[in-house]
Amino acid sequence: xxxxxxxxxxxxxxxxxxxxxxxxxxxxxxxxxxxxxxxxxxxxxxxxxxxxxxxxxxxxxxxxxxxxxxxxxxxxxxxxxxxxxxxxxxxxxxxxxxxxxxxxxxxxx
Amino acid sequence: xxxxxxxxxxxxxxxxxxxxxxxxxxxxxxxxxxxxxxxxxxxxxxxxxxxxxxxxxxxxxxxxxxxxxxxxxxxxxxxxxxxxxxxxxxxxxxxxxxxxxxxxxxxxxxxxxxxxxxxxxxxxxxxxxxxxxxxxxxxxxxxxxxxxxxxxxxxxxxxxxxxxxxxxxxxxxxxxxxxxxxxxxxxxxxxxxxxxxxxxxxxxxxxxxxxxxxxxxxxxxxxxxxxxxxxxxxxxxxxxxxxxxxxxxxxxxxxxxxxxxxxxxxxxxxxxxxxxxxxxxxxxxxxxxxxxxxxxxxxxxxxxxxx
Ligand code: FES
Ligand SMILES: [Fe+2]
Numbered sequence: 001x002x003x004x005x006x007x008x009x010x011x012x013x014x015x016x017x018x019x020x021x022x023x024x025x026x027x028x029x030x031x032x033x034x035x036x037x038x039x040x041x042x043x044x045x046x047x048x049x050x051x052x053x054x055x056x057x058x059x060x061x062x063x064x065x066x067x068x069x070x071x072x073x074x075x076x077x078x079x080x081x082x083x084x085x086x087x088x089x090x091x092x093x094x095x096x097x098x099x100x101x102x103x104x105x106x107x108x109x
Numbered sequence: 110x111x112x113x114x115x116x117x118x119x120x121x122x123x124x125x126x127x128x129x130x131x132x133x134x135x136x137x138x139x140x141x142x143x144x145x146x147x148x149x150x151x152x153x154x155x156x157x158x159x160x161x162x163x164x165x166x167x168x169x170x171x172x173x174x175x176x177x178x179x180x181x182x183x184x185x186x187x188x189x190x191x192x193x194x195x196x197x198x199x200x201x202x203x204x205x206x207x208x209x210x211x212x213x214x215x216x217x218x219x220x221x222x223x224x225x226x227x228x229x230x231x232x233x234x235x236x237x238x239x240x241x242x243x244x245x246x247x248x249x250x251x252x253x254x255x256x257x258x259x260x261x262x263x264x265x266x267x268x269x270x271x272x273x274x275x276x277x278x279x280x281x282x283x284x285x286x287x288x289x290x291x292x293x294x295x296x297x298x299x300x301x302x303x304x305x306x307x308x309x310x311x312x313x314x315x316x317x318x319x320x321x322x323x324x325x326x327x328x329x330x331x332x333x334x335x336x337x338x339x340x341x342x343x344x345x346x347x348x349x350x351x352x353x354x355x356x357x358x359x360x361x362x363x364x365x366x367x368x369x370x371x372x373x374x375x376x377x378x379x380x381x382x383x384x385x386x387x388x389x390x391x392x393x394x395x396x397x398x399x400x401x402x403x404x405x406x407x408x409x410x411x412x413x414x415x416x
Contacts, residue, residue: 038414040347043172043370060125
């Protein structure tokens, strides 16, 4: 079968990612919502995930959201990783700054 | 009150990959590359702009906005504004002429929301692109993509809007055209102008300092906005939302992202402003409609995805 299988362990969602396609794009095309979608350009940090198993290539990502230490721990941006094998991923809890942002958002509603 | 600040002059945006960024801003937005410097920065302008550049791209490992600059009427006004800023307690930094090619000296300062701004009086006048200044044709041929008309404004996210308001209104002579007030009467969004436009710059309250929401480029018609949406699909560019209308300013708009995740807007229309206009107020309870007039619900991504 063409493409690679991606399993999101946090939500249980599975989807196929074509060769050369980013994990986020593959997920979006199938109408899944198991990773938050932001800029799709490696800039906003919204789509951060942790890769637990599998090999992948990385495109350029903002260093504020993905410092080199994070890449070593498999913490990367779903919009900027391209699988080379099947992958198992999990959602990364939003950092405190992002949680604070969400609270601000709520208070605006 | 007129203090001599005339209009947005330029914005310097950080990008992760210069080649991809230049392709985006030229092929898709239709801006024109006018120069490059030995730091590797690329200078661009939109076709109706008379100065040499309005957008500077700098390659960096983190996207976002370095600074936005306003052009002032002349050197005397620049010196006076500089003194006024210092007197008000704002620290200013001198950026020498030619730090940006063909641009005169710039006065740089930061505001409490964590954003850097500049004032300058001189930049090389190159005239509208592709048109003569004598008996000009309606528009030049050879424009690409969305054919952006001009760099129009930026929206920034950060804290301490009241302190930012004081600097822009009391020191720099901007006017408050529109605002969003929460139930306690605190201003959580401010749209400021130095012109007849409904905004030349805007701020929305956000805990984290120095965040960049979007740089916006003007188009003439709703048909142009629709055509921009078509081009976004044709080029598989990351879309945010639109085409739609804002409640705030009533502009007709579409949002999308550059290849490094910086948000762009192209828009047309919108209200106008004269100094005798009182500010338009939107209530925070109506923020959904204020931002997206048709959907009338808040879009999480619009409020939280920033560079
Ligand atoms: S969606 Fe913005 S970094 Fe991936
Ligand atoms: Fe805008």
